[in-house]
Structure formats: C-alpha cells, structure tokens
Amino acid sequence: MSEKIFSTHxxxxxxxxxxRSLGTLVVASEPSPAAILAESAGASIIVVRAPIPAEIFAREPGLRAAVRHGAGLDMIPLDAATAAGVLVANVPGVNAVTVAEHCIWSALALLRRYPQLxxxxxxxxxxxxxxxxxxGRELSGRTLGIVGMGNVGNALFRIAHAGFGMKVxxxxxxxxxxxxxxxxxxxxDVLSQSDVVVLxxxxxxxxxxxxxxDEIGLMSAGAILVNVARGPVVHEQALISALxxxxxxxxVLDVFDTQPLPDDHPYLAMHNVILTPHMAGITEESMLRMGQGVVMETRRILxxxxPDNFCxxxxxERYLRRFG
Incomplete structure (x- = not known):
C-alpha cells in the first residue's frame, strides 16, 4: 500500500x-490546526510548514516522521513527537542566503526612506x-550587529562585510x-554600537x-532593528512605543507575536517599518532547495x-520498536 505523505502547504x-513518486501526496486544504489535525489522518510522513497539533503524534500509529520544510523547529512539538517514537528532521541552511539578502535589502530601503518616499x-x-x-543614509561602512551566528548569521556576515565593508x-x-x-x-554592546541590529x-x-x-533604549536614535528570528524574541509593545x-x-519585521498580523495592528500605519508576512526565507530558488531536502529525508526514512538532519x-529506539 502506498505511503501517505501529508504536507501542510x-x-x-x-x-x-x-x-508523489515516493507515496500518495496529500496537501492540506488550508494550513489551520483544524485542517491539519483532520486531514493528516493515516499519514506516514508530515511535511511541516505550519504548526502541528501535538495530539497527532500519539494518535497516528503509522506516522514515521515529521520533516520540517526549513530549519526552525518551533512548529513541531518535539517532546510529543519523541514520546510517540516519531522522527523529526529538518533542512537547515538552504535558505540562509535568502534570509540574509532580505535583511540587506530591507535595511537599505529603510536607510533610504523608501516606505515614506x-x-x-x-x-x-x-x-x-x-x-x-x-x-537618506548609506549602508556601506556602518556597523552591523548580528544576534545569532548560525547559518543565517554567517551568510549575512559574508554579504555585509565583504560587500558593504561593514564592521560586524x-x-x-x-x-x-x-x-x-x-x-x-x-x-x-551590540545594541549600543550598531547602526543595524539583526535578530x-x-x-x-x-x-x-x-x-x-531597556534593550531598545540602548540603541542609537537612528538605528534599525531587523527581526527575522521569531516574533516573541522582541517585546512587541516596547518596540511599538519606540517606533x-x-x-x-x-x-524590519518578518515575524510577529500573532500571525497573520491583525488588520488593526499599529505596525500597519507606520512609515518607519517594513513588514513582510514571514517570507524572508522564501524565494523560488529556496523553495526548491528546501523541498529537495525534504525529498531526500523522506526517501531515507521510508x-x-x-535521517541525515536528525533533530x-x-x-x-522507540521508533525501531514501532517499525522494526
């Protein structure tokens, strides 16, 4: 019988x-918790681009793995998956340059006052x-602060330091x-000395x-805060007040406490903010690279x-007891 591969998107x-060459692919009708919970029934593999309800892992006796279409694991209840003997894999690093490019172009846009003009x-x-x-102000020669030197931080360093002569x-x-x-x-020190701070x-x-x-209070008057991490890293009301x-x-905000961003959110009326709908890491090229990683991990698990990137x-051991 063909294995069911369920994707949230x-x-x-x-x-x-x-x-589809590996099994029967089913895509959620919408990426809501209710649809994911109902439509993932019988899945062997779940491809994750939206939060997964924890109860799925204990419910599904044939569920082998949740494979993250990307790097961040906050959409997957890791403890619940582990307790149920479900493997979790991800695809780290493949969209790092995509996110880094987003940080650079959006910081440039704010420095040149693009939203206002x-x-x-x-x-x-x-x-x-x-x-x-x-x-308007130039990016070249300024100081960039990077909070988190993973794949994205390193890609951002290369562009900023080699391309714009920035101190990092x-x-x-x-x-x-x-x-x-x-x-x-x-x-x-990063907050007080940087012209652009990227989370x-x-x-x-x-x-x-x-x-x-307190942390925002350390930043200089013209400094720009870029958040491509997760919304809750920043105290939202403190940032609203500062802006x-x-x-x-x-x-520059790609992530928020509540997603999608509510229609009446104060950010939407601000000209000193660039907003994007959690898509800093998404381009045609990165979607292909992330998807290819998902295919490779799915093929291994089946x-x-x-998995190569075993989270x-x-x-x-619990997985082996379930599937031998």
Whole structure:
C-alpha cells in the first residue's frame, strides 16, 4: 500500500512530483490546526510548514516522521513527537542566503526612506517625495550587529562585510567559530554600537522577550532593528512605543507575536517599518532547495534509514520498536 505523505502547504512543482513518486501526496486544504489535525489522518510522513497539533503524534500509529520544510523547529512539538517514537528532521541552511539578502535589502530601503518616499510620490507627487533624499543614509561602512551566528548569521556576515565593508559585531555562544572579520560582543554592546541590529537567533526560553524596553533604549536614535528570528524574541509593545516616539530609526519585521498580523495592528500605519508576512526565507530558488531536502529525508526514512538532519535522536529506539 502506498505511503501517505501529508504536507501542510503546497510545495515546489518539482518537489511535488518527486514526493508523489515516493507515496500518495496529500496537501492540506488550508494550513489551520483544524485542517491539519483532520486531514493528516493515516499519514506516514508530515511535511511541516505550519504548526502541528501535538495530539497527532500519539494518535497516528503509522506516522514515521515529521520533516520540517526549513530549519526552525518551533512548529513541531518535539517532546510529543519523541514520546510517540516519531522522527523529526529538518533542512537547515538552504535558505540562509535568502534570509540574509532580505535583511540587506530591507535595511537599505529603510536607510533610504523608501516606505515614506514611495508613499509620498504616489500620494503627493515628485517634489515631496524627492525631499526625503536629503535624509537618506548609506549602508556601506556602518556597523552591523548580528544576534545569532548560525547559518543565517554567517551568510549575512559574508554579504555585509565583504560587500558593504561593514564592521560586524556578533552575539554568539561560540566566539571561537566566528569568521575572520567578525567580532564577538555582548548583547548590550551590540545594541549600543550598531547602526543595524539583526535578530536571527532561535526562539528559546533564553531568547523569548530578550529585546525589551531597556534593550531598545540602548540603541542609537537612528538605528534599525531587523527581526527575522521569531516574533516573541522582541517585546512587541516596547518596540511599538519606540517606533511611535521615533526613539529608533525604524524596524524590519518578518515575524510577529500573532500571525497573520491583525488588520488593526499599529505596525500597519507606520512609515518607519517594513513588514513582510514571514517570507524572508522564501524565494523560488529556496523553495526548491528546501523541498529537495525534504525529498531526500523522506526517501531515507521510508527506506528505514536514519535521517541525515536528525533533530530528536532519542526517539530512535522507540521508533525501531514501532517499525522494526
């Protein structure tokens, strides 16, 4: 009998074809908890691009693995999967340059006042829009602070340092692994000394709420905060207050406490903010790379092999008792 491969979202066409060669591919009618819970019944593999209800793992006797279409594991209840003997795999690093490019172009756009001038050009004409140019700033030669030197942090360093001649300060737990040209620094120093601060760390109990009013208060008046990590890393109301008062120069936000962003959210009325709907790591190219990683891990797991990027190895013995 063909194995059921359930995906929370549509995938790249090439990836869709490859997964269909491995089993029966079913895509959720919508990426809601209710639809995922109901439509994943009988799945052997779940391809994860939306939060997975924890009860699925204990419910499904034939569920072999949850494979993350990307790197972050916050969408998968890891403890529940491990307890049920379900393997968890991910595809780290393949969209790092995609996220890094997003950080650079959006920081540039804020420094050059793109949101304001685009709005004014469309609503009030050439002269008003052009007046913003006197206050635009260059990225080259400025200081970049990177909080989290994983795959994204390292890709961002390469672009910023080699391409824009930026000084790079990094908050990292492994200073010995920093690339040449990056300088390890404490969070307080990164916030106070950087023109652009990029948050690209995982969401953990240590990073939840890490950037609050006190931390934002350390930033210089024209500094830009970029969050491509997770929304709860930043205390949302503190950031709203800082942006409304002009305490910092602006923010680039790809992730939020509540997603989708509510229609009445204060961010939507701000011209010193660039908002994107959690898509910093998504391009046609990265979707293909992430999907190819999913295919490779799915093929290994269905063949009875351990995944290459095995995120809960303590589940292996329990998995073997279930599937032999």
């Amino acid at each position: 549509p995938l790249h066409p090439q990836v869709t074809g490859e997964l 685009s709005h004014d050009l469309k609503s009030d004409g050439w002269t008003k829009a052009r007046a913003h140019s006197d206050h 300060l990094a908050v990292t737990s492994r200073p010995e692994a920093l690339p040449e040209g990056a300088q390890a620094a404490a969070l307080r 690209c760390c995982p969401l953990t109990e240590a990073t939840r709420g890490m950037i609050g009013a 409304e008062s002009g305490r910092i120069g602006g923010a 063949a009875g092999e351990r 809960n190895p303590t589940a292996w």
